[in-house]
Amino acid sequence: MQQSNPAEISTAESVHANRVKRRKLFAALAGVIIVVGGGYTAYWKLYASHHVYTDNAYTAVEVAQVTPTVGGIIREVRVIDTQPVNKGDILAVIDDTDAKLALAQAEAEYGRAVRRVRGFEANDKGLVANVAARAADEQRAEAQLSAAKSDFERASIDLKRREALSGSGSVSGDELTRAQNAFATARANLEAANATARQTAASRAD
Numbered sequence: 722m723q724q725s726n727p728a729e730i731s732t733a734e735s736v737h738a739n740r741v742k743r744r745k746l747f748a749a750l751a752g753v754i755i756v757v758g759g760g761y762t763a764y765w766k767l768y769a770s771h772h773v774y775t776d777n778a779y780t781a782v783e784v785a786q787v788t789p790t791v792g793g794i795i796r797e798v799r800v801i802d803t804q805p806v807n808k809g810d811i812l813a814v815i816d817d818t819d820a821k822l823a824l825a826q827a828e829a830e831y832g833r834a835v836r837r838v839r840g841f842e843a844n845d846k847g848l849v850a851n852v853a854a855r856a857a858d859e860q861r862a863e864a865q866l867s868a869a870k871s872d873f874e875r876a877s878i879d880l881k882r883r884e885a886l887s888g889s890g891s892v893s894g895d896e897l898t899r900a901q902n903a904f905a906t907a908r909a910n911l912e913a914a915n916a917t918a919r920q921t922a923a924s925r926a927d
Contacts, residue, residue, distance in 0.1 A: 787812060787813075789813075789815060791815065791820065792815075793815040793816050793817070793819055793820070794815065794816040794818075794819075795813050795814070795815060795816070796814050796815060796816040797813065797814040798812070798813045798814075799811050799812060799813065799814065800812050800813075855921070858921050859918075859921045859922070862914070862917045862918040862920075862921040863918065865914045865917060865918075866911075866914040866915060866917070866918045868914075869907070869910045869911040869913070869914035869915075870911060870914075872907040872910060872911070873904075873907040873908055873910070873911045875907070876900070876903045876904040876906070876907035876908075877904060877907070879900050879903065879904070880900045880901060880903070880904040883896060883897050883900040884897065884900075
């Protein structure tokens with residue numbers, strides 16, 4: 722029977738131990754790699770994939786021009802560059818001095834317009850009153866003319882009758898004189914009524 726050399730046995734055990742040690746190291750390294758890879762994968766899926774980081778990037782933004790509906794001098798700016806704003810936020814305040822002056826002028830013009838309208842209304846009322854007065858004057862003139870015509874016709878008939886009877890002595894001289902005076906008076910009243918009617922008609926035409 723051949724006996725093993727102790728030196729060879731020691732060398733073989735050393736080699737075997739080194740192999741086992743390397744396998745354990747490789748296994749540990751593989752475990753670390755697996756743990757690190759799993760952790761990085763979880764980190765990427767849960768957090769990193771939702772955020773972008775870079776040291777060499779730029780952003781493109783839209784620049785919007787804000788135009789007010791009313792022009793004027795800017796009195797106050799309430800925002801700064803890159804400040805986020807929401808709908809309804811006041812960005813700038815326009816000086817209202819010009820607007821107040823324009824409002825005061827408009828109110829003054831409105832007051833003058835109201836006074837002019839009231840003056841027109843007063844003039845209209847006066848014109849209506851004048852028209853009514855002229856219509857009343859015309860009615861009175863027509864009534865006076867109609868009465869004067871009736872008086873003239875009666876006086877004329879009475880004078881003619883008395884003149885016809887004066888030749889037979891049935892009418893005295895005094896009665897004839899009174900009839901003549903009444904006729905003259907009626908004729909004068911008729912002429913005056915005609916003049917008044919003409920004057921009234923002319924004033925209405927004006």
